[in-house]
Amino acid sequence: MGGSQEDLGEVRLPIFIRIADYAERLEDQPDLSLLAYFQQFYHQWEVAFETTEIATVRATLPELLLGQMRQGNCLILLDGLDEVFDQDSRRRVVQSLDAFVEEFSSPEMGRDAGNKFVITSRIAGYRDVQLSARFQEFTIAEMAEAQVAQFLQRWCRAIEEAQQPEASEAQWVRQAEAEAGAILKAIGRSEGVKRLTVNPLLLTILALIHRNVAHLPERRVDLYKLAVKTLTEDWQLGKRLPDAPKLVVKEHEAMELLAPLAYWMHEEKPSGVVTHAEVIQQLSPKLAELRGESPDALAVQQAVESFLRRVRETTGLFVERAPSVYGFMHLTFEEYFAARYIADNELRDMLALIQEHWHEPRWEEPILLALGYLGSHSPNQLNRLVEQLFTDLDQYQPIVSQGDIRIKYRSAQNNILVFPVWNGESEVRYKESGSTLQPLLLAGKVLSQVELNSKIRIKLIEKLILTYIGLPELCFNDVEHKIEGQLLILLRQIESFQQAEEVRDYFAKLNSDLSIPAWKRMKIQLAKLHLACDMRGQELVNYVTELISQLDPFWFGFFMRACEDGNWGTEMSQALELIQYKDKNIEQSNSISLDLIKALSYLREKHIDRAITLLEDLCKQEHRLAALTTWAQAVCYRGKGDEPRAIKYYKKSFEQLKSYPDQNALCCFWQWWATSYRSIGKYEEALKCVQHGLSHARNMGWENGYLFLKEEIAKIYSDLKDYEFASENFQTVHNLYGEIGCDLLIAGSESNLGKALQSQGKYEEAITHFQQSRDRYQQLDKEKDV
Template identity: 25%
Template sequence: MAKRSLKASPLGINQAKKAFERIGWTQEYLAAEVGLSTRQPVWKFFSGKPIERNTFIDLCFQLSLDWQDIADSPPLPPREKSDASLEPKIATSTSKSDRLVSQVRSQISGQIEAQCSTIQSFFEFAQPLDLDNIYTEQNVLTRLSNQRWLEISDLQSSRQRSLADLTKETIPALKAVTKHQKLMLLGKPGAGKTTFLQYLALECIREKFKADCVPVFIPLRTFVLQAKECEDFSLLGYLNRFWDNYNLSATEITTLLQQGKVLILLDGLDEIPPEYEQKIFQQILQFSQLYYQNSLVITCRLAGQQYRFNGLSYVELADFNRNQVEIFAQKWFIATAYDAQTGKAKAQQFLEQLQDKNNQAIRELVSTPILLNLICSVFQERLSFPDKRARLYQEGLDILLVRWDRSRGIERDSAYHRLALADKIKLLSHIAAVNFEQDRYFLEAEQLLQTIADYLATLANFSPDPESLRLDSQEILRAIEIQHGLLIERARGIYSFSHLTFQEYLTARKIVSSLNPEELNHALEQLASHITNPQWREVILLTASMLSNADYLIQQLKKQVDTILQQEPLLQKFLQFINQKTEVLSIPYKPAAVRAFYFSLFSNRDLNLPIALDSQLAKELPNDLALDLALEKAYDLALSLVKNPNIKQILNFSFALEFESNLILSPDIKQALNNLKKTLPDPAQGKEYLLTWWLTNGDDWVNKFRQAINEYRYFDLSWNFNSDQQELLHKYYINNQFLLQCLDSNFNLTFIIQKTTKDTFFLGK
């Protein structure tokens, strides 16, 4: 039997003190972390004096130490006289215990399989899914995210669409259960807490994990209902009633518990009605202390832990990483397909589309298992993600706000109940928009509470008294975190939305919620002013998709794009040039696409936008465009030679001038180019002569080359943009790309606005 008290060895004391110095806590703070009212046990711990076993283990966990490495393990005292007669009794006792475990495991095997081997999907399928077919190994964070002492600047420096990697220290969840005899498993809604307990129960009954134990899976909300009926809230009473169905006597049950032969899995501590929380906490605490030899795992939502269980190690389920997402998706599509081959093909398509750059916001959501399940279901039918992402995000929001708790029969009571569903969404939208507008993704608790209070003050069913508003705000913030997991404490006193995608969606929803046309137009004008900020692009796309008519927003976006070059006369002149150049040409292509082509020649030579404006350009460039592209490349190489002549560049330039065989040149430009080529030095004259010639005559030759192109091709190559102007050109180009993405999305646009906007690309003001 394990000792009831432990003390640290001299070496262990040294290790513990070093760990204590590293984290920088006080003894009082460490005592509070393990639920102690005094620091005396902490002092004894560091002094090498015996303290209660569970407290010793908990202190080691808080210091990230293995208690077995720290504890002093004195040798057992030698027996004065060997009593061989005792050994058969011990063997007999062990043998009886093993037989009892084997008997009970055999009896309850069917019940555990029925209780834990399937999960019910409430998305698409009426039939449950076999857990064996879709379970994906999970990881846990060894340090709770909301217990970290960080500043917003620490989090902001690692800001990314997915926050799954903000906390790096993870280990496999099964390893955590193996390492810690008593474990509190925390996690967001839909993170997979219940599924993991089901998995543990199955692994145990199938002799793959703790094969010498009897698993008991207890949903705590069910436990409370039964306890109310029989007016017995003790866990021992529950086990007696449960195992009475298998004709186990109270003595046999006590034997199992005293021998540490039970794996107790308590699911959903946060789902207990508030009036029973204290009572259930006391029952679990007493039971775990009385029968401390048994393994215990409790699950609870991250913000739902009201009480500190002394002796339990606390870990947090981590978000899925990319590898886990891929494994789950492959298993899910195979499990839901008619045959494995079809499932594999669908999974491959799903994963390929998920990695597309346009699906970044969706890719962020799949780190949460419940949302990954949803997204797989949505993809299943059309083998593509929906064009209007807002519908997908609304579905995800609906799951977290309503359906997840409802599907599990959970009812919660708090000030939050005084908010109708519509008000909850408005509140969340208000929080999202206010902070997104100020480029705040991570929020101080005080800021967040004030934002909630400001909103509650506008509602008739909340008292305007500041203190009442503050208390209601605190209760509502906690309810949002526990019930929906939409707002999460990322570090002590610092919150954010669980996914940036939800903050973007709710911000867009706030923008389109106005029923007043003037207010809506003003909001759309404000939104359009953010077009040059990449962080607002998803909000713009979502807003456009939710508008019954997106014409005005598109017009405002076009207006903002055109103002990018408005203050630069040279750049406005450049736009006039490419328009005039386009008008001179007589080719059957859309003028906007041709203007985009010439614009790209002087910025990045990216032909994606011209092709997007006119797909005919993807098949074959017309001779005029191909010739000007070749001339511009040759001119660019010539400029490089003037600045830094070298043999490799000279050879490249010679090849660049050989385009007559592939392109049709008019007689005048052909003659002019041939005359210029004759003035170039003969390569046979040697390297030194070539380099000297370009240093001496290069400028003059390049000027003549440019003049010939301008005269015979009406193609001015003398645009010398400085770095600021080049940056503006790049910004103008990429924002036109984004505007075209908006136009080509499945938004509610009139044909005339769509056509007019495209036709005026690259015309400027």
């Protein structure tokens, strides 16, 4: 959050456009440009003005706004790209957005001048059809504790001023500080509630609930239930207005009518808005059913109008977004009411409703909330429902000790899981499934938010962990890398939510299984480090110390790669700093382990100097981790761009590592060293390093490592302009990718092979490979690669 003195740039006129509204209008008017829609939208507000003086202004409102846009004086906010859920529609909208931005950009004014554009989207809806390269992408970070405290202080102050305008400033400050402190104290008592505070909307609801009922729920579904009650009953009755009891909308009344309306809107109205006529059409039959009258009866029509007026004017849940156009206050509430509609069904009907929509990203939240609500009110029924929901996963039994699990990318909504299974007693074959991955990820999300019996939990946890371990330790494409990251996050959330140590226990069981190869057990160690981020105090000390005692050069290289992930590094740094701040009496052996992990957690662009300082202190001490500490120093200097010093430390580390009993464990070390040589143009030295690594990978039987290093050799030969050897190695890589059967990898290798052949002057062959690469990317709907 910006400080009061922070320079946020020139003041601009904000203009707000909901993308989903435009997309809905496009369905009826396919040729409608975003500019034309913009003019239509602001013209419809003209009828909202009544006085002659304002009417003079409103007649030219669109023209006034357009004039400011053409002068480059506006901040144009385009909200909710993810709410256009049909991919073809979203692609058309993205093209319209690009044309609109092109028309109203002012590059001649310079980078800091002209209109500014902000387009928002949830991540899940954005990845399928992305904006063009002209846009910079940012992910909104979760609110940190300090930001939560600052937000609450400002919010409470604003509420005090609004509700007690006659009070003095000193009274406002005193009351606001007391209320903010009480909310923070309530948040601190529950980890479940604390997780909700990272989102400004949820934090606002928490503050509103605490102000009215003085306690906070731990689960989202309970939070929304209480929020609805607070907004419908408590907030209005608390104002002590004369007619409040008559006007207030009871929670059960809101639920009976808004739940089916929300479900219909979520299914039929991706824009989240409906006309007045549509609301009447949807509510009349339901209200007639409740009253035992005909939907066309005058009394029913009047009751619907009365309900709509009261819910709009007294709750803020269902609001008028434009003249005679309505929607829920926030998508979150539409999702909650839709969830309550799902949960208010018989088991068989609930199962059908969920299975109808569970492949659609926009239905994920209503489904999770529905299951959460059912778990709070009927745990036995929830367990039966979840067993039936995920019964097909019983057939998913990958044998990860015998091979990798691969993901064949077909489209954003269609990823095929390819996994090894037993074919008889000793033979392994690969099975393909296009209906496993999405239910498996949904099962993980359910486990991270809903309490189930231990039998169901353990069965699903084991399948999630086997999938994580089975995915290649070197993810050669972004799809596998993304799914691997999602699985790690889910497993950590499950462990934190369930508090049963079932995730940790199964990882420990697999780690002792000697049939699982070293590179798979390395992934287990990395997962255990991720789990450690949620630990505190002596538990974290013991856990980290045990992990470091098992450290070897092979998985140390992967560990440093994970440390370069800023999110993980930040969390681990904070956890370890807290321990060592509080406890000055940690044993030296434990202290060395903690310092090494902390140093590695600083392997991020802005913190590398802190890592170097810690590592230099560690190098002055005698311990068994000295060689790895020196290696880590090399990585730090490489991160700073000081490759000569990095190479110096690689040489020193090798002198310490060359007596290591298992030289094959240095496979990753050679690859890291080669990267530094290659970056300063010492290609011959880089080639020798990679060849060492390749030999070790072959000796280990590590096929993915061999493939990765073989591709590195091909790239180095290209650097050396030895295109014949480059082509030969790229061809080998291409053939190996063909055996794996991953179209994304094959498409990339076709392109690399084409470049090598082009450099040799073999243009016809190069064109053939480029065309094959392009065709594969087109089949996969990867437009940027095309």
